[in-house]
Each structure stands twice: as C-alpha cells, then as structure tokens.
Amino acid sequence: MAGNTFGNLFRVTTFGESHGVAIGGVIDGCPSGVKLDLEAIQTELNRRKPGQSAIVTQRKEPDTVEFYSGIFEGITTGTPIGFAIKNANQKSKDYSHIKDSYRPSHADYTYDQKYGIRDYRGGGRSSARETASRVVAGAIAKQVLSDISFNAYVSGVGNIKLNKKHADLDFSLTESNIVRCPDIEKATEMENYIKQIRKEGDTVGGIVSCVISGVPIGLGEPAFDKLHAELGKAMLSINAVKGFEYGSGFEGASLKGSQHNDLFNTDGTTKTNLSGGIQGGISNGMDIYFNVAFKPVATIMQDQETIDKEGAIVTMQGKGRHDPCVVPRAVPIVEAMAALVLVDYWLMNRTIRK
DSSP states (O other), X not given: OOOOEEOSSSEEEXXXXXXXXXXXXXXXXXXXXXXXXXXXXXXXXXXXXXXXXXXXXXXXOOOOEEEXXXXXXXXXXXXXXXXXXXXXXXXXXXXXXXXXXXXXXXSHHHHHHHHSOOOOSTTGXXXXXXXXXXXXXXXXXXXXXXXXXXXXXXXXXXXXXXXXXXXXXXXXXGGGSTTOOSOHHHHHHHHHHHHHHHHTTXXXXXXXXXXXXXXXXXXXXSSTTOHHHHHHHHHHTSTTEEEEEETTGGGGGGSOHXXXXXXXXXXXXXXXXXXXXXXXXXXXXXXXXXXXXXXXXXXXXXXXEEEBTTSOEXXXXXXXXXXXXXXXXXXXXXXXXXXXXXXXXXHHHTTTOO
16 A cells, blocks of 8 residues: 655654554654653653543553664664554454445545455554554654744634634643643633533534744745645645645635735844745744644444445444544644654755755
8 A cells, every 4th residue: 555654854654553453653764863752752642542531532542652673772873763552452343333334424435445455443544543653753753853843732623713813822721621722711612512512422523723933944845845735735644634724824815915915024034924934835934823624523423324335225323432523632643744744844954055
C-alpha cells in the first residue's frame, strides 16, 4: 500500500492496524544531537489516547511508546528512529457485525473496492488509531523546533463557537478541561453538549484551531510547495477532517483589498495578520493560524440502512467504543502534523542560504 510516508527531509513512515499487534513508525532524517525529553513525547500520546475522559471512546489503551533505534542515552544519533505502540485492548468481536456490510460514511466500501480485501476490525489501517504514530513523530519534531510553539485548541463543537481572537486566549487553560478549549465557560457548554449527544446515540463534529508562534521568516516555497498548501495537505490527511482554512480564510473573500492588505511596520512585521503568517507561500515571521473542520464520527448508536457485499439493503446499528466527538483528542494530532510540516521546511531552508 502506498501513501504511508509523510515528509521530504524529515520523513515518517507509519505501520499497523487498529486491532493488530501494534502500530508504529520509522522516522528518517531527524538531525543528530537533539536531546529528547521522552516524558514529553509520552505526554503528547496521553493527550491523544482513548479512555482519557467521559466524552471520548472508552477503549482503554496505555499507548506507551517503545523506541528501538536512533536514540542513544536520550540523544538522537541521526539514524532512523524506530518505535512501536502495542495494542492492548482490542475487542475485535465488536466489529463482527460489519464483516460483510459497509458502515455509512466510513472507508469500508471504498477500501474494499480498491484492494478487494479489508481488515474490518475497527477499520484496520484506515482507523484513526494510526494517528498515534504521527503524534510520536510530531512530538520529536517539536523538540527539534524548540524555539517554535504550537498551540492547538477546540474552538467549536456543533453550533457552539468560541468567538475570541487567538490573541485574547490563555493557552495555559487548554489542558485544564477535557474538551481542550481555553475558554472555561465555553468548554463547560461544549462538554455538556457532547454528553447530551452521546446519550442520544449520536455524534457531533467540531473545529480545532491552531496558532504557531516563533516561526522564522522564509519557510515554504513560492510555487507548488507553498507552506499553507503543505499544511492543508497535512491537516486533510487526518481522519474525519473536512476542511482547512488559514489566515482570513473564507471570510477574506468578502473583503476589499484595502481592508485585507497587511500593512508593514518599519521592522518588517505587519499591523494586521489577515495573511495568517504566510505570504506568497512563505512564512513572514508573524503567527501562523488556521482552522481544521472535523465531521461527526460516522459510527452512531442508531439504526441505519446500508448495503452488504452482495448489494442488498440491510439495517445496521453501531457497536463498540467510539468518540461522540473527535475534536478533543484531535488537538495533539493537529499540533503534530503542523510540527512535521514545519520541521521539514526548516531543514530544507538550512540548505539554501549561508
């Protein structure tokens, strides 16, 4: 299967299925001499892991990462970093009812039509569990980019929106609640709504926003490899993502040029930042900020019509342990993918100027 590697100079290849023995990856191109905080890497995994609160899937996975190569005495050696995360709490029987049927809005049908075979246990390779490996790689990328900060947070659940600019938020509050929203009042409202949706046997979507600060000027390329294009690709590769916008996004389409242009200060910064920290596909040193839209989780605990392998209409009800809303656990995934994009461009930039 192609399409399992992300990045150019800093590359991560992931492997494994949701209900296999383990998932993991190999990171190639990580610079040598980086002193790693292994506890910080595990902390990132803990932010993503299932079973961490009452509003996420109750699959109990410790998600403990084991490193096998590329690190000696806590320092990267410049050789491939191999790692794995064992699957400890599979309940594959929960998926026996979909062995010969296709869940609506899942990858079941397209996967089966493409390959002629599928691992139906939790979605197999197409499961969001694969993103745990991305979080490990992204956590290492963050430590390579120690001068850059990545702050993702939940800014929307269903119709509940956080209507504050990122400059007015206290990101230290993001991890203070199980929704991962840096506004406590809104976080409580979102949490209660997710719990209500879960009781109804339904699911709801939401938005994860991200702010990247301390980005040096010059990351990105002016034509096909624009920085925002690669960020968009990275975010759209995450399970359940339906949309990406950066800077002024779609709202910018309704403005005049006189309203939208970011005028310069004498030091090269800009008075406004509707460009979202990127101009001409290249970072300009201002904060990069973007929104990522996640659809409602496709598995719902309600009867739905679907088709089986013979094309017959059948009735299906979701079973197993699933998130009623994916966005609280998606926060570290968004940060990880952003870090993978930036570390790749950071390394490329080191090769073009003295």
